[in-house]
Amino acid sequence: MPHILTRSLDRRATIFLAIVATVGVLLPLSNLLLPDTSMLHVPTYLMTLFGKYVCYAVLALSIDLIWGYCGILSLGHGAFFALGGYAMGMYLMRQIGTRGVYADPVLPDFMVFLNWKSLPWYWQGFDMFWFAALMVVLVPGLLAFCFGWLAFRSRVTGVYLSIITQAMTYALLLGFFRNDFGFGGNNGLTDFKDILGFNVQAEGTRAALFALSCLALAISFLICRAVVGSKLGKVLIAIRDAESRTRFLGYRVESYKLFVFTLSACIAGIAGALYVPQVGIINPGEFAPGNSIEAVIWVAVGGRGTLIGAALGAVAVNYAKTVFTSGVLAPYWLFMLGALFVLVTLLLPKGIVGTWNAWRDARQATSLSEDARSAAFEDGAVKPHMAE
Amino acid sequence: MTRSTMSLSSGLLSRRSWLAAVAGLCLGLSAFTPANAADDTIKIGILHSLSGTMAISETTLKDVMLMLIDEQNKKGGVLGKKLEAVVVDPASNWPLFAEKARELITKDKVSVVFGCWTSVSRKSVLPVFKELDSILFYPVQYEGEESERNVFYTGAAPNQQAIPAVDYLMKEEKVKRWVLAGTDYVYPRTTNKILEAYLKSKGVSQDDIMINYTPFGHSDWQTIVSDIKKFGSAGKKTAVVSTINGDANVPFYKELGNQGIKATDIPVVAFSVGEEELAGIDTKPLVGHLAAWNYFESIKTPANTAFIKEWHAFTKNPKRTTNDPMEAHYIGFHMWVKAVEKAKSFDPDKVIEALPGIKQANLTGGVSEMLPNHHITKPVFIGEIQGDGQFNVVSPDDPTKARLVPGDAWSDYLEGSKDLEADWVTLKCGNYNKITKKCGGQGS
């Protein structure tokens, strides 16, 4: 198993994983152990903020997996993210128990004041963590499976697929807004108390959630690498580049697409589940089509089809959002976001990582031709391996 | 050793890239280090959306806060310190509200935050204010069912807006049949639940109540308006109680006007339509439809006239209207100033202690008081829409002598909440159950 996961790791992937691991360990430790006054102390505010970024990075990975490697542009991936979030939110709501404002042992607050008498069937079971955790993966996965089964089988592709994924998330948005749906309507689920017995607002819990998010990022990265590095991954790329040709070669294109779409939805669900306890609220706003489109742009900024780029793009764009939505620049944030969309697609079609790759390849190519030997020795990747 | 582990170690060994990564991270962190506030200024957070769908309502509130802070500084600030506004843009994105609240409190170290419009944005920042123990002033009319130690509600609770409006219609217009129309979210749902229970307690039968919900931003009102017309033709005087939210109102009123539903036939009383919303409609066909608020721009008092004059001067625009949530911020801000002066400290805990009991003259001639349940006393006005986009107050007869209604956090007309009581002064509890004598939600 470790072999499959690590086989396709190149140097950059290793560095990426190492950074994720270091950040995932050092930041929580610094937050918990170092005194407030220390230069290196990371305040809790930053822990939550970074935790959010990391969850977005996982979502971006899941989008890159299908868009970058299989050419499926989903404009509704926020839906899977939100569904995972809702599953986690329902668990957290059930954990509140009698500590809700109306002290009802079973019903969440929003049901009490709207006169619900009993818990709807779909809320059953969410008091158990294992069940909720299963649902975090299962619900988005199942939706993606059904949706993909219908869409891919009838060969809905390209722009059409993008538009109907958008319709899907829009329909879910409208549905979850309805109070009768039983998910708290517009206000969503909030005011969480604890998770697995730990107070969600405690610094320790936050640190642990951050570490877990980093772990999730690392694991999903490994899974994605494994998928794209395998033979399956090659077929996916073939589908991306020439779908009809791949089909004529005898591959069942829709099965490949369905698999990777479902996997991607599951990863998005996990990202959502980790996101909810850290930001403290899940509401239908997460289903808004605009959110899903924004997530796609993270991938485009970082570089589609690079995985690392997707994660970096998510962090970079959200960091910019944090910076530019305060202070004097506040009213101009949308101008900047909009310009980012336009400029990246026009000038950096391969994204940051992709462009850097291209630039490095070009440089390598020239230096290799000039002095192949010395260049090869300087770069670790080309070093001869004695161990084999 | 396999090839893959080898490449892993070779990656780890590459020191150059490691250093670069760490340096990058430090650079990233340094952007977040709190900017230390200068000692002679006190920071005030303003948490209103300046972009996105809610900018339409919230931008005005940011402006009014800047004006109030400016004015206070001209008077010498508070406790000898100048006030400084910290404006952030949560961009109508609810998780971003929580993030920005945390940023204001932790990084900017603001003493108090004025902000939020929608209930969901308030719900989103609530845990942050509780955790970091700061103060939020919330200026918008809302569904009630909440009383938190860290939040002060300067907008109306349902008993300060919805119920008096219904009373007026019953008494003055002799309405017997009711359409409760709203956008499908928590405020209309709760308000309509309360009104339904209230109407039934007044002997209105279920057949005479029609409840209708529409999605956000609903723009095709033909069917619903004609349903209302149909419902209204049952021979009993009918009225519409509208909790339709912001954007959907313009097409709704346009359709009403065009289908010829006049206020004299079926009056519509709205809780979310103020001067600002009317600015986008030709109001001539709507004359006589009603709105219930705690403030109207048209009420003539010296304080209000001065406020409007100052607002026009501050925004350099003599056409800018004033509205109810602006007055709520006016009251809230001055209450906070008085509480700080009373506590002689900016410390949130001390200010929270000091706030209940603080009195502040509102703009309509009365004196509002912060109650122990963190809501305030407010006058209730019923206004009729006029041809010029303003409201003509029809109840009470003399608006400047209106009776003040105390805000009730927990409605008496809802099953779950009628036994609850909020009192942060003696009981120190936001949801004390009068039957079980227990403070709910406090265990942990």
Added chain:
Amino acid sequence: MFFNSDVSRRIVGRIKRAGAILALSVTICSGWSGVPAHAASFEDDVALFAARSFADSETAVSHLQVSGNPLAYPIISALKDGRLYADEDSKKVFIKGTDSKIVDAANGQSVATLPDSASPVRLNNRLRRTIDAALGSLTLLSPDVAVRIQAAQSVFKNHEESSLAPLDAALRNETNDTARKALAAARAAVVLFKTDASEADKLDAVATIKARGDQDALALLSGLPGDASPAVTRAATAAMTSIKGNLALWSTVQNAWYGLSLGSVLLLAAIGLAITFGVMGVINMAHGEMVMVGAYTTFVVQETIRTSYPAAFDYSLLIAVPLAFVVAGAIGVSIERTIIRFLYGRPLETLLATWGLSLILQQAVRTIFGPNNREVGNPSWMSGAFDLGQITITYNRLWILCFALTVFVILLAMLRFTRLGLEMRAVTQNRRMAASMGIATSRVDALTFGLGSGIAGVAGVALSQIDNVSPNLGQSYIIDSFMVVVFGGVGNLWGTLIGAFTLGIANKFLEPVAGAVLGKIAILVLIILFIQKRPRGLFALKGRAVDA
């Protein structure tokens, strides 16, 4: 009787419609109403307006109505229009004429200026209803047919006994058929609610009202007091059942009309998209913002007209349509030249770039015009409604439907009969072949995009009549327009037409059953499922170009 001919002539002269018959009407009122002149004098009644209480004003209106004084009509109509001023201190009441001349309401003498302490007499809905009833019986004899019908209608609603005598007088003189019917119905309503009317009269009245057969008739009948005789009650119930059955039938027609109307809005919003998306394969997420640009152009046009040439307001939309086309079209062409032309063949990237553009345009409008809604008025020919059978058709919806169809036909003709249309069709079918034949494809692309955007701008002019003019306007239509285009099939304008009307009608028939929210969700789900069946919409383009 108090009659100052000099004064009355002066005032009467100002009243355009009531004109010369006013005196006659007043005489009839006082002579036949059967209500004895009450004790208080006319001056005392007028002074009641100065008491600043709604109840007192109401008493004053009902006294004035039967006073027979020629000043009654000017006073009451001034009150209705907010031109009646009262001075609380001196208890004096003034009429401010439409020409701003001030008249003392108690005696009709001219006054130079209003005292400072005078302010308009306040109105509420109850008072307005009393005024309507009073004016109703006072204008039953107006020379203008429309005014008479309106008066009859208001008497029908208020059915006050005091109106019976003027009604009879009016009926005797009436020559116009429609007005006669309205008057007869109004009379029936009064008789039905008159306590001392005979049973036979009441039964006749029920029959007359039943013949009217609309919502108002139903309202009137169901409001019948419980103490009516059994025969009358029975007749009324039967009449109500028949009216209800009739109305149920009509409501289907009504739903279909609403569906057509919604469909026309969808068509307008989507048709520009059908051009850019269908012909060029460009997914323009900023399409909604072009609609918004059109709506704001309308706002600017109206604002200019309001400040400079208020008389031309009714023509504002006619000016705005070509202007919006030019403005949005120009923006479209410049977008195509600076951004989109670098992205051909990469539809998904175009989608992202145009989405970014939409954010920029939105925020730009927010910065320039402010985040609030802007007022765009309906010109008089687009306000109000008329009845067709038992359904109400509003003029603005009707015009929008006509407008949408006109735009559609013009566009279709353009594609078919002009050189640009020919080139556009050629490029759609086979871009490379078209280029080889000497068509400047890049010029065609720019013009096509400009055309699509211009049409969106024109749609914005129409949508400004029924929706918010705010920076969020465009976003609320973008998803719906995509659904229409995808459902109808890309590259075929007929598909867009049929798609728009199908979705509109389906939505309106679902809405009464499932509610507005669920109805909308159901439509979305249906479209998703439909796309599985026909991945390229109702009218799919066939051929090799499709899979490019």
